[in-house]
Amino acid sequence: MPTAPLPASPRDLHGASPAAGPAPSAAPLATLRGLTVDFDIGERYVRALHGVDLTIARGETLGVVGESGCGKSITWLAALGLLGPGARVGGSAVFDGQELIGMRPRGLDRLRGGRIALIFQDPASALNPVQRIGRQIGESLALHRGLRGRAARDEARRLLDRVGIANAAQRLDEYPHELSGGMNQRVMIAMALAGEPDLLIADEPTTALDATIQAQILDLLRDLQAESGMALALISHDLGVIADMADRVAVMYSGRVIEEAPAGRLFAAPAHPYARGLLAALPDIEGPKRRLETIPGSVPPPHALPPGCAFAARCPHVDGVCETAPPPLRPVPGAPARRAACARLEALVRPPEPAPVLQRQEQRA
Amino acid sequence: MVSYALSRIGRAAITLLLIVTAAFVILRLTGDPAIIILGPDAPPAAYEAFRRNWGLDEPILVQYLAYFGAVAEGDLGRSMRDGRDAIEVVGERIPLTLALTLPALAFNLALGLGAGVAAALNRNSWIDRAIMAVSVMGFTVPSFVMGLTLSLIFAVKLRWLPAGGAESWEHAILPVVTMGLIGAAIIARFTRSAMLEVLGQPYIRTASAKGVPWRRVILGHALPNAAIPTLTIIGFMVGSLVAGAVVVESIFSWPGVGRLLVSAVANRDLAVVQTILLLIGFTMVLANLAVDLAYGWIDPRLRAGRAAPAK
Ligand SMILES: Nc1ncnc2c1ncn2[C@@H]1O[C@H](COP(=O)(O)OP(=O)(O)OP(=O)(O)O)[C@@H](O)[C@H]1O
Numbered sequence: 007m008p009t010a011p012l013p014a015s016p017r018d019l020h021g022a023s024p025a026a027g028p029a030p031s032a033a034p035l036a037t038l039r040g041l042t043v044d045f046d047i048g049e050r051y052v053r054a055l056h057g058v059d060l061t062i063a064r065g066e067t068l069g070v071v072g073e074s075g076c077g078k079s080i081t082w083l084a085a086l087g088l089l090g091p092g093a094r095v096g097g098s099a100v101f102d103g104q105e106l107i108g109m110r111p112r113g114l115d116r117l118r119g120g121r122i123a124l125i126f127q128d129p130a131s132a133l134n135p136v137q138r139i140g141r142q143i144g145e146s147l148a149l150h151r152g153l154r155g156r157a158a159r160d161e162a163r164r165l166l167d168r169v170g171i172a173n174a175a176q177r178l179d180e181y182p183h184e185l186s187g188g189m190n191q192r193v194m195i196a197m198a199l200a201g202e203p204d205l206l207i208a209d210e211p212t213t214a215l216d217a218t219i220q221a222q223i224l225d226l227l228r229d230l231q232a233e234s235g236m237a238l239a240l241i242s243h244d245l246g247v248i249a250d251m252a253d254r255v256a257v258m259y260s261g262r263v264i265e266e267a268p269a270g271r272l273f274a275a276p277a278h279p280y281a282r283g284l285l286a287a288l289p290d291i292e293g294p295k296r297r298l299e300t301i302p303g304s305v306p307p308p309h310a311l312p313p314g315c316a317f318a319a320r321c322p323h324v325d326g327v328c329e330t331a332p333p334p335l336r337p338v339p340g341a342p343a344r345r346a347a348c349a350r351l352e353a354l355v356r357p358p359e360p361a362p363v364l365q366r367q368e369q370r371a
Numbered sequence: 372m373v374s375y376a377l378s379r380i381g382r383a384a385i386t387l388l389l390i391v392t393a394a395f396v397i398l399r400l401t402g403d404p405a406i407i408i409l410g411p412d413a414p415p416a417a418y419e420a421f422r423r424n425w426g427l428d429e430p431i432l433v434q435y436l437a438y439f440g441a442v443a444e445g446d447l448g449r450s451m452r453d454g455r456d457a458i459e460v461v462g463e464r465i466p467l468t469l470a471l472t473l474p475a476l477a478f479n480l481a482l483g484l485g486a487g488v489a490a491a492l493n494r495n496s497w498i499d500r501a502i503m504a505v506s507v508m509g510f511t512v513p514s515f516v517m518g519l520t521l522s523l524i525f526a527v528k529l530r531w532l533p534a535g536g537a538e539s540w541e542h543a544i545l546p547v548v549t550m551g552l553i554g555a556a557i558i559a560r561f562t563r564s565a566m567l568e569v570l571g572q573p574y575i576r577t578a579s580a581k582g583v584p585w586r587r588v589i590l591g592h593a594l595p596n597a598a599i600p601t602l603t604i605i606g607f608m609v610g611s612l613v614a615g616a617v618v619v620e621s622i623f624s625w626p627g628v629g630r631l632l633v634s635a636v637a638n639r640d641l642a643v644v645q646t647i648l649l650l651i652g653f654t655m656v657l658a659n660l661a662v663d664l665a666y667g668w669i670d671p672r673l674r675a676g677r678a679a680p681a682k
Pocket residue numbers: 045054072073074075076077078079080081092243308
């Protein structure tokens with residue numbers, strides 16, 4: 007019998023990280039472990055998410071970046087059971103001590119829109135076109151706070167006020183098509199706030215909006231977070247948005263997290279070749295915002311992944327060792343708070359040099 | 372909403388005007404009633420007397436204006452067969468036709484909407500496949516084939532039901548089932564695709580994401596939106612309440628408006644044919660108007676004068 011060395015389990019990696027403290031109050035709010043998603047494509051299943059490990063602490067902002075199709079959205083939809091019957095979800099997603107994967111619908115319905123809220127990319131189509139705004143917010147208030155009638159209406163008006171909608175009382179009786187995209191996103195945020203969430207998952211909340219509105223919505227999210235202490239999982243294509251908002255960043259590629267680090271450190275010195283490529287394409291954080299399409303080549307589709315590192319075909323550092331098995335996410339040598347999934351980390355990461363890091367951070371400040 | 376409703380009503384009025392005109396034009400273009408009624412060998416004086424009697428000797432424009440004035444007054448002329456008022460001749464057949472088409476419509480809607488929603492909610496399962504297989508059959512088999520087949524099985528072979536006539540309610544079963552199955556097949560297909568389209572919309576995911584239980588997502592969010600495209604086909608079915616039974620009435624010798632139409636056309640009984648055409652046109656226009664008003668009631672985007680959502 008060949009005795010292959012066992013891969014380090016996610017728990018070991020996690021235990022090695024200083025972020026996981028022993029006190030219960032320091033336990034993360036949400037923990038994804040080995041989360042997988044397989045889609046039923048007729049005759050067989052195709053794996054679109056290959057074991058995602060992520061944590062979010064209370065009040066923290068986790069930025070999630072990556073090219074289109076890398077699994078940013080389905081990670082959170084899977085955790086909340088929102089992918090529908092065509093998807094098979096494996097692994098674990100624990101929210102405040104409760105396992106979400108396999109949870110009964112009743113329990114999930116209580117959490118969704120309550121302690122965990124979601125907002126989506128295209129606010130105009132994310133609201134029901136045939137229901138008035140007030141009724142849609144009222145539905146959340148009834149489900150999660152037991153408010154009805156007058157009380158629900160007053161609270162809905164207060165929420166619209168809070169998210170910066172003028173004429174809140176009048177807007178309650180309007181339909182989504184009567185509001186602009188930015189307004190509709192504010193309505194979505196108000197609806198999310200209706201359940202007083204501990205975690206808000208914002209899936210590209212500003213991608214469909216123009217630049218000024220985008221900045222306003224991000225400011226609003228920051229204010230609300232400061233006010234309520236909710237944690238924020240912010241999904242975005244836009245590195246500028248992530249740099250602006252996130253405490254910690256997870257970079258995804260082809261259904262995996264390939265690097266995870268505190269935002270400042272990631273932007274100063276990315277470890278994974280893909281993250282380096284992304285940041286190299288970003289000239290200056292304060293400069294014009296760029297999309298992630300700038301690395302040559304394209305993401306392999308989920309049904310045609312190579313046996314080894316999914317980035318190999320585009321990676322300037324590719325080597326024989328990369329092509330045997332997908333490299334696991336592991337601590338970056340010399341920087342235990344950071345993790346990256348690259349077989350050649352040791353060769354690529356030089357011992358930490360604090361000076362340039364400080365310089366870049368000063369530039370940002 | 373008021374201007375939306377007014378524009379729809381105006382459009383319906385114009386359509387009615389066109390129908391009245393078309394009924395006139397088509398019938399005058401398709402042959403000389405004098406020859407058909409009196410036969411080709413009648414003496415010329417008889418033809419002339421007949422034409423004078425029915426106003427067929429006037430210039431066509433005069434005939435048209437006279438006809439128009441009469442229609443506006445509710446006078447649709449007399450049957451050339453027995454001289455009775457055409458409205459009376461047609462009117463006495465309407466209840467018989469409705470006795471078939473109303474139950475068939477109820478059957479349609481109950482079975483079609485239910486099956487369509489069930490198929491969509493169980494997409495790609497055996498339930499969906501079975502419903503769609505039956506639906507495709509109902510869709511593609513012409514109604515006379517369906518009617519004759521049912522008649523062959525249940526009337527001729529099994530002798531459970533009468534094959535034709537209108538003596539008892541049992542005589543209505545086969546024609547109602549024939550029309551009901553075909554209508555249900557059509558409605559089921561429309562409902563299924565409308566429902567699937569809606570279930571894929573982001574606002575359905577939003578409803579789930581805000582903790583609405585799945586049953587209520589379907590009832591409260593999906594169905595009202597899926598109703599919008601489904602209304603079109605339902606309106607079409609309501610519009611065919613009078614005209615929809617021509618084939619089936621003929622197969623099952625049911626003395627309704629449809630059969631009257633067939634015989635009146637064969638006999639060139641102008642006034643009766645015209646009356647039936649107008650009746651059919653009016654029902655369709657009114658059903659359409661009702662659908663349009665219902666759209667405005669369900670879909671706030673239409674009320675605001677925006678384009679209809681892609682179906
Ligand atoms: N219902 C589905 N059936 C099959 N495959 C799916 C389904 N939903 C998503 N996928 C696949 O899963 C992968 C990840 O999708 P996901 O929506 O999470 O990407 P994303 O990172 O959010 O991209 P974007 O930036 O475009 O939103 C994609 O390759 C996509 O094709």
